[in-house]
Structures are given as C-alpha cells and as structure tokens.
C-alpha cells in the first residue's frame with residue numbers, strides 16, 4: 659500500500675491502472691477506521707481492481723468547532739488498518755492541499771434533500787461541505803465506483819443527486835450499516851461515549867426497532883409510530899433531535915406508511931451527537 663499526500667502523486671500512481679482499463683474504487687473516509695469503513699473497503703476490494711481510500715477530516719462539513727477539535731484522529735493506526743484491509747493507495751491530503759489559500763468554490767445540492775433532517779439541525783452548510791469535498795475527491799481520483807455507507811442515509815442521497823445533476827462518470831454504491839453486536843451503529847464518534855452513555859446510545863437503535871415493530875403489527879400512522887419510538891428513547895433518558903418517517907428516495911415526510919419508509923433518528927448522548935436509520939416496511943404481505 660502506498661500512502662500519498664499530493665494530487666500529482668495520486669494521478670501518476672493511478673495512470674497505469676487507468677491505461678490498463680482496471681476498475682478504480684474510492685472509499686472516502688474521515689479516518690478513525692472501524693468495521694463500517696472496512697465493509698466499504700471490502701466491497702471495493704471485491705468489485706474493483708485498484709482500491710483507493712482517502713483519510714481527510716474535512717473542516718468545511720463541521721458546523722461545530724468543538725466537534726471538529728474532538729474528532730478522533732490516529733493516522734498511524736489508520737495506515738495499518740487500511741494496509742491490512744488490502745487498500746492499494748491511501749490518500750492523506752493535508753488540509754492546505756484541499757483548501758489552499760484563496761479557495762472560493764462550493765458545490766451545493768440545494769432543496770429539501772439538504773435542508774431537512776441533518777440539514778435542518780446542523781445547517782445545509784454541512785452538506786455543502788460534504789458535496790464540495792466529495793467532488794474534489796472524485797475529480798482527483800476519478801474512480802469507476804465510489805463507496806458510501808447507508809449509516810449516513812441522507813448523505814448517500816445527496817451524493818447520488820450530486821453525481822446525477824453534474825453528470826459525473828462514477829457509480830455510487832451504498833453499503834449496509836455495520837453494527838455492534840447489541841445493535842449500536844458503528845461510528846468514529848462512539849469512542850467518545852463515556853460511562854453510561856454507551857448504554858444510553860442504544861436508545862437510537864431501540865427507537866428504530868420499536869418503529870419497525872409497530873409497522874409490522876399494522877400501525878400505519880407515521881405520527882403514532884414516531885411517538886412510540888420517542889417514548890422508547892425517553893426510557894433511556896435520551897431526547898431525540900428528530901425521529902421521523904420519510905420517503906427513502908427524497909426524504910419527504912411520510913404521513914401514512916404504505917410500502918417502504920425510512921425511519922431516521924438523531925440524538926445527543928452525553929457530548930456525542932449520533933444518527934441512525936432503518937427502512938421499515940408498511941406493506942401488508
């Protein structure tokens with residue numbers, strides 16, 4: 659595995675693969691690699707010939723300076739984990755390479771997709787930061803396939819829309835959420851859960867389970883389902899920032915659950931803000 663820190667370095671390293679028509683896969687990450695990231699890397703390993711992973715804590719997508727400062731960073735460990743996962747090229751750009759002095763361009767997906775849910779709570783700027791950095795990474799690496807996680811369901815939809823709207827020549831693959839044995843979705847932020855907060859963090863998964871169960875038992879009213887989920891979270895003294903049932907394609911609010919709905923939840927547990935989601939089925943068969 660090569661660790662590269664410059665754009666010419668990446669372009670030169672990928673030239674032979676591109677010339678030989680070998681498929682290039684890209685897995686963008688912010689580091690603190692865990693099994694969720696590894697599942698994306700495995701998918702890339704299986705489906706493409708040349709696996710590129712990037713490690714960059716993107717300042718422009720953080721709405722909260724404390725969250726950015728507290729974001730876990732351990733490059734040496736990540737290099738080893740990436741090597742073991744069979745990554746061919748690890749791209750670790752310094753911030754001044756991605757945002758040189760005078761940088762003044764932003765790529766924005768506008769509309770409800772970036773204004774609701776995470777956009778409403780963190781601000782749309784969060785997604786503008788994501789789409790700007792993802793566009794840069796796609797331009798630098800020019801992969802055939804880029805891999806993202808369903809854990810960040812709204813981000814996945816925003817990136818699909820970005821690629822469609824700008825006719826980018828890349829396939830976006832969304833990989834399922836990887837969880838701890840007790841159901842907590844893996845996240846780099848979980849490492850910051852202290853004491854009881856690790857147990858309380860299960861409130862998000864429990865809320866989604868309750869929503870799923872209610873729909874399976876025939877409840878079709880989205881408000882009633884969300885209420886049950888909220889009550890479940892309160893049992894663990896966790897107050898959701900939002901818990902909602904939305905259309906899995908465009909995140910429009912769902913009032914009556916028919917067919918698939920995406921249940922999404924966000925909550926602060928102690929110092930840490932967590933999100934999770936699951937698709938629930940309202941079909942009667």
Ligand code: AMP
Nearest residue numbers: 687688689694806807809810835836844
């Ligand atoms: P991050 O480093 O948190 O920006 O995540 C990098 C990529 O890994 C994103 O596409 C995430 O959606 C994905 N990811 C993060 N956590 C998980 C998880 N538990 N399961 C699957 N994918 C994940």
